[in-house]
Amino acid sequence: MLKDVFKNKKVLFIGVAFYEYHLEIIKKIEQYGAEVTFFAERDTSIKYGIVNRLFPFWLDEYQQKHYTSILKKIANKEFDYFLVIRGLRMPLSFVRAVKAMNPGITTIMYQWDANVNSPFLELEADYNITGEFDKVLSFDYKDVEQNPWIQYSPTFYIDEVKKLAHNTQNERKEIDFFYFGSYLPERYAGLIKFKEFADRHGYTLHSHFYMSYRYYLIERLKGTKLDKSLISFAPMSRKEYLALFNKSKAIVDVSNAKQTGMAMRVIDAIGTGKKVLTTNAWVTKEPGYNPEQIAIIDLNDIKLPASFLEKELEPSRVDYSLDKWLENIFVGSPSPVHTLNADLA
Template sequence: MKDLTGKKVLFIGPSFFGYEDDIKNELIVQGAEVDYFDERPFTSSIGKILIRLGIKLLIKKAINEYYNNIIEQAKIVKYDYFFVISPETISNEIVEKIKATNPNMKSIIYMWDAIGNKNNANKLINSTSFDCCYSFDRNEVGLFPNLQFLPLFFSENFDVNYINEQLRKYSIIFIGTVHSDRYTLVNKIINQVDGNLLPFYSFFYCPSKLLFLFRKIQSKEFSNISLRDVSFSSLDKTSIRKLICESDIILDIEHPSQTGLTMRTIEALGLRKKLITTNEDIKYYDFYSSNNVCVIDRNKPVISKSFLNSMYIPPSEDIINKYSLREWIRTIFS
């Protein structure tokens, strides 16, 4: 691990449920000076939809102006590290201009989305723009010769050592963005476990009504989801943590196009909670135990009563600590 004391970090990544703040704050705790910029120049729903759909011609001028301001700042600050997470808008040309502001600057890219879902990221990782490239999906590493595997993390917000005991209210909890078959699958599981002593809690989030209505037109999987089933305001971390702590088991449903473990899966580890997941790949991780993790078929989910009633048996502290945000930062900036 390198000492980050006094090192200047230019951090560009998506604004995503406050995880960017967790990363920035941990870098500061480890001694770095950090300037953070949202990777997406637009906060409006229309702008985000155009980026997500790859329709950038209409907003190219605004993207260039946004990044030109960052480049001008980089000329003044002379950053030691250039750190990018899951890019959608930044191009190779912009990356090279930022790097040119300090030839000795180390450039790092980390993917917490499937690379195949991000056209820009695919191009960047296939290029030689970054000194170090990481992915949360171990199955993608073999597809790119310069890609290293690094799972996601849990922050202090989801570390059981920093949390007071909560009264149990729910048997199983699901909190997540509405996409793919998540809504259908959650309801299948609710019907299966209905009758437990404690109720099931679910919360579906969508960033905007416009995006939701677009998905209803575009995807048959959204056809049976009504507006009242979805929240267009996200839960804050304190609320999410409280709900999870009040539950016995966390339900995780990954996007069908990825095999990397979700943030919620790693947070379950940090909070020492049992997990039900559709992700078979979890069996290859060192913290996996059939006592703590129930892997279900997303087409025919079956959850045994013995799993629902079993006690959590925590892995060793050495294994758990490997997945902390502190160690994640140390690995990336090593």
């Protein structure tokens, strides 16, 4: 099916340069015969960081220049698909320019953050772009529930994780719990509480808690107390993540309290049959939810059945592969019509 969708097609992809997931998406689309032109949704240099943190009132102007530069680079190209993941402060004028340059182009927006964290709904007129897209999808249950014209689509696991599903049962499990994530205050507090729980019950715990050194210094200057021994100032490589993931009986997920969608580490675990402890109770809405595999925990009162880690499970029959994600995104019906930008036409 995806071969029929992508063969000899050209895709303009603007999205988050998030670890290597954007590269995996590009590689997979190109495997099915398309040509992909990718641009990060924002300048990823230190200059952007300075503007964002110290001069936020310049951010819109800075983003406008970024998107203007993209228009210049694609001026002589034609595209069949326009895929946007998030689209931070993407101007309405930019989206309309892309569509004007490519009559008949199929436009798709996907959100893998909640609107409350990264606003994309009901923005001011110059940035209110959702009405320009044929399909708008999100991984966040609450955003979809509150906006029926948004289609639900969970994120995905990459092919390397898919391969683990076939051999993870044979791997010796040396670690009871693997706590993996980047710094958020609630995640750090959760790590402290979960470490106490693991020590108290004799569980082995491996944690990798990433925080940039610059961010660490800012938090320390603000007076935040942090145990440096629990923090890593370098992100974990994919190879190391997969190795530790495979050696662990369960993944601990302390979700961002402001989002309701499943984190990618939860998708990885469900897809391989690995146990999950998560603070995100919304996961019970997922077709792949299995209470024998996924335990909802309260960090203030962590409880776990004694036998929870013992029984090994088969990988979920629900398909969370990158191929399936692309089918959800590119195949099927468009989103229900909504006319948020009708007054601007």
